[in-house]
Amino acid sequence: MNDYILELKNITKVFPGIKALDDVSFQLKPGEIHALMGENGAGKSTFIKVITGVYTPEQGEIYLDGERVKFHGPKDAQTAGIAAIYQHVTCYPDLTVAENIFIGHELRYPSRRLNWKEMYRQSDELLKTLSVDFNSKTLMGSLSVAQQQIVEIAKALSMKARIIIMDEPTAALTKRESEELYRVTQQLRDKEKASIIFISHRFEDMYKLASRVTVLRDSHYIGCWDLDAISQDDLIVAMVGREVSSLYPKKEVPITDEILKVENLSRTGYFKDISFSLRKGEILGLTGLVGAGRTEVCESLFGVHPADSGKIIFDGKERSIESPGTAMDLGIGYLPEDRQLQGLILDWGIDKNITLPRLDKFASGVWINEKNETEVAQKLFEQVMIKAQSVHAKASSLSGGNQQKIVVAKLLATDLKVIILDEPTKGVDVGAKSAIHEIMSDLAGHGYAILMISSEMSEVLGMCDRILVMKEGYLSAELSREEATQEKILEAAMVKTIKAGN
Amino acid sequence: MINSGIKKHSFLKWEWMLILMLILINIMNASLSPYYLNYFNISSAVMAFLDKAFMVFPMAFIMMMGDIDISVASTVALSSVIMGIAVQAGLPMPLAIVLCLGTATLCGWINGMIITRFKELSAAIVTISTMILYRGIAYIILEDQAASGFPEWFSFLGWESIGPIPFIVIVFTVFAVLFWLILHKTIWGRRILAIGQNNTASIYSGINVDKIRLMAFTSAGFMAGISSLFLTSKMASTRPNIAVGYELEVIAIVVLGGVSTSGGRGKIHNVIMAVFVIGLLKYGLGLINIHSQLLSIIIGILLILSTLLPNLGEDYLKKKKLRSNT
Amino acid sequence: MENKLKNSFADYFDQFRELGLLVFIVTLSIIVQIRNPSFLTGENINDLLKNTAILSILAVGMMLVLVTRGIDLSIASNMAFSGMLASLLVRDFPQIPTILILLIGLGTGTFFGFINGLLISKGRLLPIIATLGMMYVLRGSTFLISKGKWVSAYQFTDSFKAMATGSVFGINNLILIAAAVYLIAYYFINHTGTGRRIYATGSNPESAKISGINTDRMIILSYSIMGLLSGLTGVLWMARFASAQSDSAMGYEMNVIAACVLGGVSMGGGSGKVGGIFLGALLFGILNNTLPLINISPFWQNALQGAVILLAVIANVLAKRQVTKKNLNRRIK
Incomplete structure (x- = not known):
């Protein structure tokens, strides 16, 4: 058995003119909620896209359960059980909730015809486990941002994702909605045994949910700490790079x-x-x-x-x-x-x-x-x-x-x-x-x-x-x-x- | 940094490409016909294609803002038909001309009003509807009849010259200078380009975007009216089916003239060169009795290439840059 | 509770368009029927559907293209070119089996649709520009291959003409072909993964890419289907009118786009239903068919079409604004 379900070593990603990630490493333990922090532009989004296979890094290695893997596209990462819920909800407003959940891994009859009945049934079930009160035939575009995010979580669950990445999920949520999301997130960890990477700018999000935190700054890896062992002020210094006053x-x-x-x-x-x-x-x-x-x-x-x-x-x-x-x-x-x-x-x-x-x-x-x-x-x-x-x-x-x-x-x-x-x-x-x-x-x-x-x-x-x-x-x-x-x-x-x- | 490099590069190339095309076409024409380089022939060639060229200026403005107007040819037809029945009803010609320009301007204004009041609708769908509607009204008015009976002097517009210069060329030159000045030398032109580059930032910069879009569509109507005058004068009569398909030719010229199809960039002098590229090409092919249909193949290919080549070039440079980075 | 309310309202609006269209068509039919009882006779309905068949087939392809946020202006010239090619083959080689001729027409149409898709996805051309260029090329090429001459009724084989004029159980072939196209389209759009991915691509191209959908392929596929249907209708057009001209179907693309817009297909991509475009095409057909029946000059046809489209899209915007406003009213108490 491996200590880490996911490990990235010395990742470097270059875009024309800039290094978006420079020698970044990261480890995720099974069943933990791991916070990823850094100022805007620190490279968090690029890092996520490397994990989800959207970008292929120029240098560095990715290990899943100790095995070295190479993602050639988002599909590969999905198959490997990695799902991401992005900062801006990436849904299809013109399609139904069920379709949004199952797009890319639709359920089919043996004839390859889409099995809508089963998709609606399973979606409704997922929505029920997440305790929400809209149904799977609702148009995605008519939901609030928080509800859309919960659909994205349902989607991750439907894919049997073991690693779920949440990119600033609470940014647009009210307090009540955030708490709903905390509940769902903890449920994911405890019941579904998922490992979660949680990106947020809110310290309270982190202290409430996560056990460890990794900080990026200016495309570089700064460090990884147990949250019990680091104060908010020290974290800020790590993120900003100097005294704040x-x-x-x-x-x-x-x-x-x-x-x-x-x-x-x-x-x-x-x-x-x-x-x-x-x-x-x-x-x-x-x-x-x-x-x-x-x-x-x-x-x-x-x-x-x-x-x-x-x-x-x-x-x-x-x-x-x-x-x-x-x-x-x-x-x-x-x-x-x-x-x-x-x-x-x-x-x-x-x-x-x-x-x-x-x-x-x-x-x-x-x-x-x-x-x-x-x-x-x-x-x-x-x-x-x-x-x-x-x-x-x-x-x-x-x-x-x-x-x-x-x-x-x-x-x-x-x-x-x-x-x-x-x-x-x-x-x-x-x-x-x-x-x-x-x-x-x-x-x-x-x-x-x-x-x-x-x-x-x-x-x-x-x-x-x-x-x-x-x-x-x-x-x-x-x-x-x-x-x-x-x-x-x-x-x-x-x-x-x-x-x-x- | 890289971006700017690419754009400047291809843009520079575009001006040269148009000049090169013009030179080639002139050489071709001259070698096809020994009489080509004779003043009378050239001026009649120019007269032959300028009538629809008036519409390229406002169309360039509209496309620079990322919009499109598909209804201009129908506007030509409707305003021409209105002028025709006005004359048939015994109205004096000058009044009929005013009616023609007024109708055309109104058509453009209606487009602009709908587009700015209902921003959810794209300009394409609105002007496709009014394209059908405006020509439909022309059909209601004249059915399959023709209207004629324009006074003798009205043919002056399309056929005569002042001194050695055809009247249509003078009018075209006046508008060309006017639109060039507006785009490149006035605050309105700067604002048009700003809107095309970034509509939202333009709003936040205090630009009255609705007003400028409305003006552009209204001016497209007015210029369609001008085209209508010259076209009707040349034909000495009018029908509801005149100028069918002109809108597409006008759009093709604007795109060939290097106006960025996603908005925000373009130069009036390039558009003018594109008018002459298409016009002289048409004339030259006419000289050797090649039907205008062959020309449409050439226009089509030019249209595709004129946007495809810069895109491919950009891809190539991007790749090269990326490779040199790693 | 609040959510349920919201859902039902959104669902209601979703149905609203097709329902409104249906009500409009029924009302129109009743009015026409009162003024002229020969409207709702079997023969006239057969006629009406026959005349609408080609438009409605094309509307299926155009819907897919519009769903991907595109537009195809080249379809009418693609029809003319594919139809002309088929007609010339019939004229010059009458011994070729009709089915082969049809396949050649289909193949030609598909090829040019494929090129459109390639230019738009890989070449990053604006759809309106790429297909406008293609329109010119194909219209000119039609003239070139026909050398400007017509293929006339007597030059077609009977079996070629029968494709559009023949009937099975008294139902015209065109109607049957259209029905088949609609059935296949319905299945493709609603019950295959590929069909849904086309919608996903149009609804949100960025996230489609992120979730691993090959958006370029979806775009190419949509334009290829559009091309295929243009090839099909091109051949049928020539068979139906028993005459192939280089300006056949000129300007027809606008009718097709208009029928789609009437049928509720959004120009912004992502939405459009088979039922909707069928009704849109049908309304178009009825407008064309009934004007003579109720003694309105056929010259009113264009203006009516234009006005109906304009009003339909504006009404749609107003209805949507109403929904948004209702939702906003609920947001902050």
Whole structure:
């Protein structure tokens, strides 16, 4: 008998231009829940895809039950009993639950005809063991994300998977749904004797479920610990690679007049009765779990999806913000969460990206004035300290952190009073992170009002003057810098509504 | 880094390829007919194919934004038929012309409105429907009849010259310059390209994407109206079945002109070159009495190759890069 | 409880389209029947189905292509080319057995469908561009092989024409062939793994790849089936009209696409039902068949078709928005 059901030795995977995994090793014991941690971009997703056979590593070996194996495609890994539940649910919305469970390993009559009856029966049975209340003929697209994830688990079970990989399964779940998932996961381990690799950014997920943790950083293997033997702080150091406190260069600046006031803002299905105010020079944090409605609130303030009801009072006057154009005219800017999809035109140079939001300002009438444009872009390029060959370099050629700086420069090119930042440091390296924080501090010092969405507890605590917490579409707490603690925020985000501070 | 290298490379090549094609076609034509390089012949050749070329400009804009408009030829037919019955009903010609352009613009505007109000629908399905609808209305109006009786001077548009230059060439040049300037020199052009590159990022950058798409489809309607004027003038009469299949030829020219079919890239001067590649090819094959059907084979192959070759080249470079990395 | 509610609503919407279409067809039929009692006679129904057969066969292939998020504009020229090739063989070598001729037509159609699939999957061409190019090539080639001449009624053998004009038990062959195609398609789509994988590919190409489905092969297969059916209908078209011309079936691809869209096939891929496209094609057939019966000029046909398609897709969007809104209303109390 082998100590490890799955072992990876010295895996290296290269993509054009980058090493996504560099000499990474990993061991999974039978019947354990093993956490895999690392910052965004550390190489976790690539690593998973190597285990599931989607990618073939250039170097390194994979052992299953002590036998060396080579996966030539996802099929091979499936046959070997490895199943993955990905971060973004990879389902087929147009097909039924049963089909989603059995796709790729359909049940058939001896005539090779599909045996729907049996598939529906077995699916319903699986769903029953997982104690859910929808049936196997439901269209996948009509389920919630949590329900879809449970279907994925059912799928893994139907394949008799011995090794199940869960890639950030709780990211989009509410507290109750997460607990449902914990229950199912533990059940998998105890009843089905499955070994589970659990990827998550939430420490509580890990401490609750896992027995060991492996940490990756910048495509490298950092270490593997028993969870009993390592503190959260040490884990953070392992993930980030240095002490955390230096990351938050918060400066004390005078907080002056109120610039933005929101009263009872609601958008059906996303958030309800949101009220808060924001003052010049202030950095206001907006936190809570992913899916709590934080981004949606900000998108309404920026006019991407206008709110259904409620008041927005800007600079003393009530305004209706119908489009991003109106918001920008007023002086509200928004740094979207997904910089590649929402923030940048990757194929364009830095200069053209920077000037895009306020093209008319740099033009002579409708005519583009490239000289003027380049000058402005150059100035901002230097101000935010983008590391690139020149201001004409393509956005796609830069690292995540430098790309984020372009999006910040886009904001600075506009005449703003209020800046909304949605996860401004998600997936950027440590250096760029502290640079972006420094820019934030400077901006507050210049009298900008900043509203920052962040899921990262330490960032919220380190940078914000005041903290709003959202839970399932409602504002559940408002905490001042002094009273805010990690525990209070978590409690408001996950458990109960705290009466607003002050 | 690699990406940019590939794109620049193939893009540069594309301009040269079009120039090369033009040179080859001219050499071919000149060797086929000793009279080809005579001014009168060339200008009549150019006149022969320019009528549908007006539509390539807005189509280029639309395809740069990742959309498509399949209804343009039906718009030509409907606006021409409206003009025809207006004249038959005794309306003065200038008013009929205004009606023609107005109808065409309205057709384009309706496309744009549906597409921007119902974003769930692709432009392809909307314009396939209106393609059937617009030509259907033309059939309701004229059934299998023809409308004629245009005044003598109306044939000027399609047939006459100002000085040595055909009128249609002058109008085409004006529009070519106009659309070139819009795309390459104004903020609107920059925004069109931005939308094609990344629609979402454009919205977040405060660009009024709906307005620009609506404008592009409306201008496609208007330019179909211009085509309709010249085509009707040339034929001196109109029927509901004119310009059948023109939309596909227009799309083919735009693609051959190197407009990226997934949006976001393209140059008006390349599209203009593509107009001449197709037009002169047609003319040359006509010189040696080869039926236009052979031409359609050539257009088809050009269309496929003009997108296949860059893709294959990109694959090749990617593989090479990967190999050199490991 | 809440989940059950959600399910039933989604299921309801899923059925809604076909049901709506059916209700529309029945209502239309009743109105026409009242105005002209000769509509629902055996002979007219036979006629109607005969005229719809080719359209409905093609709709099966187009549905598969649309399901993979593609489109095929080359089918009408593929029909013309395969049909013309078969017709020329009949004209020049009348001794070749008809079945062999048919097979040659099928093979030719399949070949060009296969090329389409190859260009789109391996060559990464946009479907609309690849098939547009193919359309040009095939239309021109049809002209080339026929040298611009027609093959006329007297040049066809009787057994060739009988493919489309003959009947079994009083039911026209075309109707029988269409019925066979639908049965096979129904079985293929709902009861074979390959059929379902085509749907999976269209529903979510990325995860299809991750879960080990060879998406390229599914795309090539769909276009090949489309080609096969184009070859089949091409030969039948020539047999039915007893005339092969290089512009046969010109523009027919749009009718087929329209019938699919009417039948509820989403242009976004992943969904489409055999029953739906049958109704879509049938509605098309009825619109064409009944206009003369109720004294509406046949020149209204196109405009009506266009308007019906446009309204159908818009109604669909509005219904879907309604469902989304209902779901959202439930999300946050």
